[in-house]
Amino acid sequence: MQIRIAGLVSESYVDGDGIRFAIFMQGCLRNCAGCHNPETHSLDGGQLIDTAEIIAAIKKNPLLDGITLTGGEPLLQLDAANELAQVAKRLGLTVWLYTGYTFENLPPDATTLLENVDVLIDGAFVESQRDLDLQFRGSRNQRIIDLKKTRAQNKIVLWSEIGG
Ligand code: SF4
Secondary structure (H helix, E strand, O other): OOOEEEEEEEEEEOOOOEEEEEEEEEOOOOOOOOOHHHHHOOOOEEEEEHHHHHHHHHHHHHHOOOOEOOOOHHHHHHHHHHHHHHHHOOOOOOOEEOOOOHHOOOOOHHHHOOOOOOEEOOOOOOOOHHHOOOOOOOOOOOOOEEEEHHHHHHHOOOOOOOOO
């Protein structure tokens, strides 16, 4: 399957917990003021590659804790995001997902993807709430949500490093 990416980081320590393969997916329509990745906005920018290439690179690294789908807006390429998340789970990896949607406003067609996501960082970057001290996110409105616990408890449970 084809995926349009802005870039790949094969070993990231800043896009979630542990050592992660970060996939920066191309395309975002939000245009948040102060966005750190404006080059990811164009829907026909970046490069088209096959998800099989990414999967092969993930399989090559036994040190990975997980993958991170980020962007750009990963939910604009749901089929590719789904495939990568499913493969990651089969490999025993965790899946973190960054999206500009808030948890409460996630599109219904993202349900299948979310079933394979462990941690969701939700909400678009808000410049007035920017905080350089935050872990794994850029602004205070964004939440790091433990989706497994959220599903089990039927209320939003934030991810925490201890037991997270
Ligand atoms: S949602 Fe993220 S990638 Fe898109 S404009 Fe906002 S900060 Fe940038």
